[in-house]
Amino acid sequence: MATTTRMFCFVLVMVLMGCCCSAKIYKVGDSKGWTTAKHGSYYEWAKRKEFQVGDSLMFEYDGNVNDVTQVSSRLEYQFCNSLSPKAVYNTGHDVVTLTEPGYHFFITSNRSQCVAGHKLVVFVVHDHPMIPPPPPPRKILPLGKDYKVGDSNEWRVPVLTYTKSDFYSKWSEEKQFHVGDNLLFYYNDQVDDLLEINSDLEFKSYDTTSPVAVHNAGQDLIRLTKPGIRYFITSKIGHCEAGFKLRVVVRPLSKSVPKKMQLSPFDHLIKWLHDSFTPHPHH
Incomplete structure (x- = not known):
């Protein structure tokens, strides 16, 4: 009985350690900490990281001159509105745990510093469970591929002037997109945005008057849920x-067709021996 109890405790400790060790603590801004920043500097810091539920952000700064203000919406973040904060931290060493997926917005209540770029948005995804979930219902799309739009160029005006007019056209033509795949748009939200539009006519004429959706967080995930053509532009003149x-161009789900069984040379020999030396009944 004592041995069984010790074994159960050991397994329980290992499970708890596995759950806790997956969480990470990120020091915002690394060595610079949470200080006055230029436009896009915290965007650059966050875009290379993958934040998951349970991870924490550590803000280090001078509490006498600054604070951390968490706001609820993208508009409050964009316009540095700290009048109705979700939370305010001002100890100079604050650890904020990311408890739910989605976008989390942080600014400073010092409006002039916030307008200058002293703000942070992070996109949080669900952590991977230790125990695999049951198979999803057929209506739920299968896990597809993730495509980072533009690869190293990301979502911005192409930097190569001699190919910039068809840069994203060539990027798209080199790939095969299927239902269930994801498009990951990374960009500087202080400079650009992302609009999805309806038709080829709007796409050719750069018509931004009736978009399907508008995104401006700087880190946007677009799920390809049905076959057809999707169009994306920016509103910047x-x-x-x-x-x-x-x-x-989004293709339907590819149906896997079982390949014909291919026999190895050894298998062919065994089959020949079997066919040659197995007696057949006479009619």
């Missing part, structure tokens, strides 16, 4: 004309 637009 002159950028579309410079080739800053994307057209994606």
Whole structure:
């Protein structure tokens, strides 16, 4: 009985350690900490990381001159509105645990510093469970591939002037997108945005008057849920004309066809021996 109890405790400790060790603590801004920043500096810091539920952000700063204000919406973040904060931290060493998936917005209540770029948005995904979930119902899309739009160029005006007019066109044509795949758009939300539009006519004429959706968080995930053509542009004047637009052809789910069984040379020999020396009944 004592041995069984010790074994159960050991297994329980190992499970708890496995759950806790998966969480990470990220020091915001690394060595610079949470200080006055230029436009896009915290965007650059966050875009290379993958934040999961249970991870924590550590803000280090001078509590006499600054604070951490968590706001609820993208508009409050964009316009540095700290009048109705979700939470306010001002100890100079604050650890904020990310308890739910989605976007989390942080600014400083010092408006002039916030407008100058002293703000952070992070996108949090669900952590991977230790025990695999049961198979999903057929209506739920299977896990597809993730495509980072533009690869190293990301979502911005193409930097290569001699190919910029068709940069995203070539990027898209080199890939095969299927239902269930994801498009990951990374960009500087202080400079650009992301609009999805309806038709090829709007795409060719850069028409931004009736978009299907508008995104401006700087880190946007678009799920391809049905076959057809998807169109993406930016609302920034002159950028579309410079080739800053994307057209994606989404194919239906590919049906896996079982391949014919291919026999190895050894298997062919065994089959020949079997056919040659097995007696057949006479009619």
